[in-house]
Amino acid sequence: MTGQASLGSWGRYPPARQNRWVLTPGADPFASRAERVLAFGNGRSYGDVCLNDGGTLLLARGLDRFIAFDPATGVLRAEAGVLLAEILALVVPQGWFLAVTPGTQFVTLGGAVANDVHGKNHHLAGSFGEQLQAFELLRSDGSRLTCGPDTNADWFRATVGGLGLTGLIAWVEIRLQRIANPWIVAESRRFASLEEFFTLNDEYEARYPYTVSWIDCAATGKGLGRGLYLAGQHAPPGVAVPVTPRRSLSVPFAPPVSLVNTWSVRGFNQLYYHLPRPARTLLPYRAFFYPLDHLLEWNRLYGKRGFFQYQCVIPPGSALEALREILARIAASGQGSMLAVLKRFGERTSGGLLSFPRPGVTLALDFPNLGQKTLALLDRLDEVTRQAGGAVYPAKDARMSGDHFRHYFPNWATFTDFIDPRFSSSFWRRVMAD
Numbered sequence: 036m037t038g039q040a041s042l043g044s045w046g047r048y049p050p051a052r053q054n055r056w057v058l059t060p061g062a063d064p065f066a067s068r069a070e071r072v073l074a075f076g077n078g079r080s081y082g083d084v085c086l087n088d089g090g091t092l093l094l095a096r097g098l099d100r101f102i103a104f105d106p107a108t109g110v111l112r113a114e115a116g117v118l119l120a121e122i123l124a125l126v127v128p129q130g131w132f133l134a135v136t137p138g139t140q141f142v143t144l145g146g147a148v149a150n151d152v153h154g155k156n157h158h159l160a161g162s163f164g165e166q167l168q169a170f171e172l173l174r175s176d177g178s179r180l181t182c183g184p185d186t187n188a189d190w191f192r193a194t195v196g197g198l199g200l201t202g203l204i205a206w207v208e209i210r211l212q213r214i215a216n217p218w219i220v221a222e223s224r225r226f227a228s229l230e231e232f233f234t235l236n237d238e239y240e241a242r243y244p245y246t247v248s249w250i251d252c253a254a255t256g257k258g259l260g261r262g263l264y265l266a267g268q269h270a271p272p273g274v275a276v277p278v279t280p281r282r283s284l285s286v287p288f289a290p291p292v293s294l295v296n297t298w299s300v301r302g303f304n305q306l307y308y309h310l311p312r313p314a315r316t317l318l319p320y321r322a323f324f325y326p327l328d329h330l331l332e333w334n335r336l337y338g339k340r341g342f343f344q345y346q347c348v349i350p351p352g353s354a355l356e357a358l359r360e361i362l363a364r365i366a367a368s369g370q371g372s373m374l375a376v377l378k379r380f381g382e383r384t385s386g387g388l389l390s391f392p393r394p395g396v397t398l399a400l401d402f403p404n405l406g407q408k409t410l411a412l413l414d415r416l417d418e419v420t421r422q423a424g425g426a427v428y429p430a431k432d433a434r435m436s437g438d439h440f441r442h443y444f445p446n447w448a449t450f451t452d453f454i455d456p457r458f459s460s461s462f463w464r465r466v467m468a469d
């Protein structure tokens with residue numbers, strides 16, 4: 036099935052026009068004969084890794100069948116368009132959970148592999164690639180490759196974190212983790228500075244499998260680096276509290292201008308930091324892992340011009356100084372972010388040639404698109420990231436230069452040998468152009 040559509044990414048930037056080809060189970064994904072194709076999962080990438088301006092998107096959500104699930108071992112195989120939300124709905128009642136999950140459950144298996152996504156337990160479990168047993172890769176020459184850590188291992192390494200460029204992932208097999216209870220015991224603590232964040236982090240990582248922090252990036256002076264630390268673990272058997280099911284809310288349309296601006300960011304951050312909250316509480320797993328999913332289409336709050344996410348990782352040795360400099364540059368620009376997230380990645384190296392996670396501290400921030408002013412700020416943040424030996428996450432990016440990309444991902448040249456000749460993306464053309 037074909038058609039033209041302005042399918043977009045989560046940041047609603049950059050705009051792209053592309054043909055679409057809806058994939059269906061069992062049908063030839065390359066029947067369209069289109070050149071320049073790219074798989075599209077659920078569009079939860081913020082920038083242009085999931086876009087293919089002027090080309091064709093293969094809509095992978097149509098590949099939506101579960102293939103096998105063994106409740107004794109927790110091994111699950113499903114087609115690549117199945118959402119993590121759909122997997123959780125099936126396996127949580129049977130005492131299993133994803134071994135690694137990003138901050139939204141609305142991503143497909145194929146998208147999670149192609150960006151080698153990470154979650155709140157990176158310090159223990161590594162990235163998504165680590166729970167993979169196998170997947171099938173369809174190449175446009177008609178070949179089918181079953182890949183795993185020890186089977187076609189070079190294709191495995193290229194496709195995990197391979198930004199969808201090595202071919203179409205048809206199905207994915209993952210190992211789940213056993214849980215005794217879907218409820219999460221969560222603890223939260225305020226920290227007044229980055230130094231305090233690092234101290235708390237050492238303490239909490241030793242006790243909890245899931246950790247993440249929110250940081251007030253509008254704060255300056257003595258408040259610079261203050262934030263809120265959140266840690267959690269699956270509750271022991273039998274613990275639960277009654278809940279009234281909450282209906283998800285939705286932002287109905289994108290206003291002409293962003294509702295996220297200097298004043299709302301400052302107000303929100305002040306309030307959020309000081310909001311009284313219990314130090315220890317029991318949360319449904321969705322509230323703990325996916326708080327943003329409750330407000331559907333929240334990306335529309337940024338208005339018609341969309342927004343940028345900037346996510347970097349800074350190696351341990353330079354993290355404190357570089358984070359301070361990044362926060363100072365953001366505060367000085369007056370372009371704060373409401374959703375600023377800080378997390379330490381563990382020592383486990385990711386399996387993919389182009390995987391983003393690596394030892395260090397990762398910071399993710401959202402900025403309304405104010406045009407040149409925002410682009411200039413992000414360039415200034417790149418200066419700090421690069422000088423500190425860090426990297427920027429392609430899944431969140433819509434503007435980094437080719438020079439920066441090649442510096443952050445030195446395996447890029449090896450990777451090019453694995454690109455399917457009919458596959459391309461807006462992101463790849465952009466970072467290879469200069």
Ligand SMILES: Cc1cc2nc3c(=O)[nH]c(=O)nc-3n(C[C@H](O)[C@H](O)[C@H](O)COP(=O)(O)OP(=O)(O)OC[C@H]3O[C@@H](n4cnc5c(N)ncnc54)[C@H](O)[C@@H]3O)c2cc1C
Pocket residue numbers: 045073074075076077078079080081084085095115116136137138139141142143144145146147149150151152153154155197198199200202203204205327430431
């Ligand atoms: C609220 C929110 C929170 C997030 N939190 C995190 C987080 O904590 N950690 C994290 O790592 N990321 C996070 N992300 C980013 C998100 O997890 C990734 O961008 C993910 O890859 C999106 O998956 P998707 O199915 O929407 O794929 P898309 O965004 O549509 O595509 C992503 C990439 O996957 C490729 N792809 C998709 N399907 C296939 C297939 N079948 N075969 C081959 N290639 C394919 C595409 O070509 C593209 O390159 C978050 C995003 C949002 C919106």
